[in-house]
Amino acid sequence: MKVFINKRIPDIGIKMLEEAQLEVTIPKKDQLSHEEWLQYCQDTDAILSVGTDFKYDKEFFEQCPNVKAIALYSVGFDHVDVKEANQRHIPVGNTPDVLSKATSDVAFLLMQSVARRASYNFEKVKTGNWDDFDPLHALGQELYGKTLGIFGLGRIGFEMAKKSQKAFDMNIIYHNRHQNEEAEKELNAKYVSFDELIAESDVLSVHANFKPEQKELFNSSVFEKMKSNAIFVNTARGGFHHQEDLYDALVSGQIWGAGLDVTNPEPISENDLILELSNVCVLPHIGSATIEARNGMAKLAAENIIAFAKGEEMPHCANP
Numbered sequence: 001m002k003v004f005i006n007k008r009i010p011d012i013g014i015k016m017l018e019e020a021q022l023e024v025t026i027p028k029k030d031q032l033s034h035e036e037w038l039q040y041c042q043d044t045d046a047i048l049s050v051g052t053d054f055k056y057d058k059e060f061f062e063q064c065p066n067v068k069a070i071a072l073y074s075v076g077f078d079h080v081d082v083k084e085a086n087q088r089h090i091p092v093g094n095t096p097d098v099l100s101k102a103t104s105d106v107a108f109l110l111m112q113s114v115a116r117r118a119s120y121n122f123e124k125v126k127t128g129n130w131d132d133f134d135p136l137h138a139l140g141q142e143l144y145g146k147t148l149g150i151f152g153l154g155r156i157g158f159e160m161a162k163k164s165q166k167a168f169d170m171n172i173i174y175h176n177r178h179q180n181e182e183a184e185k186e187l188n189a190k191y192v193s194f195d196e197l198i199a200e201s202d203v204l205s206v207h208a209n210f211k212p213e214q215k216e217l218f219n220s221s222v223f224e225k226m227k228s229n230a231i232f233v234n235t236a237r238g239g240f241h242h243q244e245d246l247y248d249a250l251v252s253g254q255i256w257g258a259g260l261d262v263t264n265p266e267p268i269s270e271n272d273l274i275l276e277l278s279n280v281c282v283l284p285h286i287g288s289a290t291i292e293a294r295n296g297m298a299k300l301a302a303e304n305i306i307a308f309a310k311g312e313e314m315p316h317c318a319n320p
């Protein structure tokens with residue numbers, strides 16, 4: 001069976017595929033054009049797909065009828081039309097769990113960086129503007145006992161809530177499709193409506209799986225209902241927030257600050273005005289970028305491909 005991997009992944013995954021006697025193709029070039037990627041996809045049975053740049057939609061499936069399985073090297077699968085894949089009986093694997101700690105670490109890092117104005121202060125140091133001690137300048141806010149609102153309390157949201165509670169004794173409220181009994185029991189998390197979530201959170205952290213109908217859900221009508229001390233954190237997908245509305249909310253002081261590991265659009269333009277704000281910390285989508293998480297993802301993606309090659313169900317599947 002032929003497996004195409006569009007970008008090199010940690011050796012552990014490639015070794016597993018080779019040991020399973022699969023014919024693995026990895027382009028020498030790191031970044032393929034859309035046409036080059038399509039060409040590789042036309043001549044393969046399965047794809048181990050790295051990144052979210054390439055979309056697996058109806059058009060793709062029509063253009064690449066030989067593709068019988070896709071194993072994503074990501075937990076998110078918003079770049080795949082799962083309904084289309086289902087209709088064609090194409091399993092779509094993903095990589096849950098192994099990146100939950102790493103991604104929630106980044107949400108936690110952004111929350112603290114914004115609360116203590118790390119970007120602003122780092123910029124001052126870099127530009128030779130180390131201020132004398134000033135009782136009134138560069139003051140952050142403490143997170144102890146504050147309310148953390150989680151939008152989408154799945155595995156990553158749970159980890160974020162757990163460490164925030166341990167570190168800062170934060171109260172956890174959440175909004176989700178379903179109530180999360182484990183979080184309610186273990187973290188005393190309280191299920192609230194979306195309106196309550198935005199009105200009561202001191203920190204609002206987005207962790208849901210992105211769906212097209214949630215595009216730019218966090219826009220001016222939401223930011224204007226948030227507290228003026230609120231920190232907005234997004235480590236899920238940039239599509240969740242309206243970036244210009246967020247900029248306006250940050251400039252006008254409607255909210256305190258924002259920590260983004262994902263941007264809208266992605267990658268963000270270096271000229272995006274949001275990057276000039278002192279109450280913002282932006283990272284380039286590095287949620288899962290640890291050795292441990294990336295090895296775990298390679299292993300899971302390889303397991304998914306190998307299971308498919310054996311005619312078994314993928315152990316970690318995004319389609320129902």
Ligand code: DGY
Pocket residue numbers: 051052073074075076077099236287288
């Ligand atoms: C994921 O696994 O979904 C990460 O966001 C990388 O795309």
